[in-house]
Amino acid sequence: xxxxxxxxxxxxxxxxxxxxxxxxxxxxxxxxxxxxxxxxxxxxxxxxxxxxxxxxxxxxxxxxxxxxxxxxxxxxxxxxxxxxxxxxxxxxxxxxxxxxxxxxxxxxxxxxxxxxxxxxxxxxxxxxxxxxxxxxxxxxxxxxxxxxxxxxxxxxxxxxxxxxxxxxxxxxxxxxxxxxxxxxxxxxxxxxxxxxxxxxxxxxxxxxxxxxxxxxxxxxxxxxxxxxxxxxxxxxxxxxxxxxx
Numbered sequence: 001x002x003x004x005x006x007x008x009x010x011x012x013x014x015x016x017x018x019x020x021x022x023x024x025x026x027x028x029x030x031x032x033x034x035x036x037x038x039x040x041x042x043x044x045x046x047x048x049x050x051x052x053x054x055x056x057x058x059x060x061x062x063x064x065x066x067x068x069x070x071x072x073x074x075x076x077x078x079x080x081x082x083x084x085x086x087x088x089x090x091x092x093x094x095x096x097x098x099x100x101x102x103x104x105x106x107x108x109x110x111x112x113x114x115x116x117x118x119x120x121x122x123x124x125x126x127x128x129x130x131x132x133x134x135x136x137x138x139x140x141x142x143x144x145x146x147x148x149x150x151x152x153x154x155x156x157x158x159x160x161x162x163x164x165x166x167x168x169x170x171x172x173x174x175x176x177x178x179x180x181x182x183x184x185x186x187x188x189x190x191x192x193x194x195x196x197x198x199x200x201x202x203x204x205x206x207x208x209x210x211x212x213x214x215x216x217x218x219x220x221x222x223x224x225x226x227x228x229x230x231x232x233x234x235x236x237x238x239x240x241x242x243x244x245x
Contacts, residue, residue, distance in 0.1 A: 119165060119209050123240035125232045131187040132161070132229045135244040137210025138192055139165035143174030144217045153215055156222050157195065163241040166208030176216040180204025187230050188238035194227040210239050 120137045138157050142150035150167040158164045177199040181189040184201040192211045193199050198218070206212060 118242060119163065120239035120241050122237055124237050125187060125235070127232055127234050129187075129232050130229050131191055131232060131238070132244075133191065134161045134163065135240050136188045136191055137163045137165045137239055137241050138213060139208025139210055140167050140213045140215065141170040141207060142168070143170035143172070143178075143214045144219065145173070149215050149219065153213070153219070153222070160195065160222070160226055161228070162192070162195075163210070163244075165210045168207075170214045171205075171207075174214045174216040175218065176200065177219050178202050178204070178214040178216065180206070180212040180214060183236065185233055186236050186238055187232040191227060191230045194230075195222050197223050210241075 125131060138154070140150045140154040140157070142148075150169070154164050154167050177196050179189060179193050179196075179199055179201045180203065181201050182203055183189065184193075189201060189211055192213065193201060196213070196219070199213075204212065204214070
């Protein structure tokens, strides 16, 4: 009686009375440590567990004294936010107004005018010094009945190297060309006189800067012979052109 024998070599399911089947792979090293019982290295110290809340400690210093409540807020106390905003806005508006007024005043202020530079300055020359055409200023006035004569003569003098001064009409008509000066021997006056044919030096008012020339009815043009410079016969002064040496 009994169960028939199983075929040789065929695996069978283990029963309750049999052990587990052998492992397919060998056990890894160290896994057996997890199966060992954990034992304390030394006995645990016993201490009583706290029961309840510990008693409070005595205070280290006396409590602060309490002040009595104020019956009403102090004078000048807290200011409302709306009042602060209004005050700040007023200050900003005032600053903006001041800046606007200052900017407008600076914008409308006229530019400073440059002081006119004198066309000539009084200079002294000693006897024997040379006076050139580029050092002499000539103001020309028309004493004839022809218009534009003073401008034409002034342009011709400028082409020769003289410095042009004022031009205009003479206070009275003149039949001949005149040079108004107090000293006929002045080197600047003599140099200008030699540019005109038949011009005479007569006392007169200084109508403009430099040597004053009054064109007469007989004036046509300057002399063809150009005199570039003269030598002072004596010490003298004249209005030397600014910037000339």
